[in-house]
Amino acid sequence: MATARRVVLFCLAAAVPLSAALGAEWPSKPVRLIVPFAAGGAADTIGRLYAEALGTAFGKPFYVENRVGGGGLLGTEAVARAEPDGLTLMVSGIPTHVLGPAMNKNVGFDPMRDFTHIAYFGGTPNVLLAHPSLGVTTYADFLALAREAKGLEYVSAGFGTMGNWIAEFLAAKEKIKLVHVAYKGGAQAVLDLVAGHVKVGMLTWSIAAEHVRAGRLLTLATTSGQRLPYRAEVPTLRELGHRDFVATTWYSLSGPAGLAPDIVESANREVVNALEGPRLKLHIEQDAIETKPMSPAEVTRFIQSEIDRWTPMIRRLLGAN
Secondary structure: OHHHHHHHHHHHHHHOOHHHHHHOOOOOOOEEEEEOOOOOOHHHHHHHHHHHHHHHHHOOOEEEEEOOOHHHHHHHHHHHOOOOOOOEEEEEEHHHHHHHHHHOOOOOOOOOOOEEEEEEEEEEEEEEEEOHHHOOOOHHHHHHHHHHHOOEEEEEOOOOOHHHHHHHHHHHHHOOOEEEEEOOOHHHHHHHHHHOOOOEEEEEHHHHHHHHHOOOOEEEEEOOOOOEOOEOOOOEOOOOOOOOOOOEEEEEEEEEOOOOHHHHHHHHHHHHHHOOOHHHHHHHHHOOOEOOOOOHHHHHHHHHHHHHHHHHHHHHHHHHO
16 A cells, blocks of 8 residues: 555656746756847847846846847747746747737747746837938928938838837828838947938837937937926827827746746746846836836736737738738
């Protein structure tokens, strides 16, 4: 009888999923945080801040790996295929889990089924930018020039990013031609914009802020719901006739499907705690990041709601072009 009992207990122990077993001692090794965009951009910046906070909290390194390509889809696919051991996580967000799949039906992952969504990092508005040499200072000037020139090039952080989508939305609604010059991240895009190689950009405020403050770039419009307190003279797209268009480029923390609940809860708790840290607080204030604590269930529902909101609109617009 004793031997039979030991056999049963052994079988039950063997049946425990690997991810659950790992959850009790997580992280046992350094954790790789994949950022699917180039270094220096908004996703990379926020990823490094949270990686530092998580590393301090858990006493194990959380290191950033920039896996670029395909407008963020290459790195995202890598995480979808990773083992659910908690040692590979990613900076997910609206570019990779909402806009990319909406604009490209052939992505190699399902943004909900293939991931465990853990925590919400926050979002920042996008701004329509112009190089001073373009000779425009208002949104109306920009529209007039685009119609007269029969097309203007613009930069974004990459194909499928919020900047790409907003610009294409404006082009369709305003009946102007905008030619997309895609980059592998906002940091590279803003450098060429500041240099004047391309004269128009649609980028996050966090990437553009220092250049706007220094007078190297002009802000013509913002995607925020209200005028930005630090740039109160800049109108919102809602004021400019697009009353239903309010958007932020938000980011979150996700891992492959099947992560142990203990890992998810631990990581979520420390992301929420990090919001009170002085360094992260300063960054949030400087870059006007809108954030709030969310549980894993709340961030999962939020991502699904964003998919439901944007996908039909984007596909209707793309189908009309």
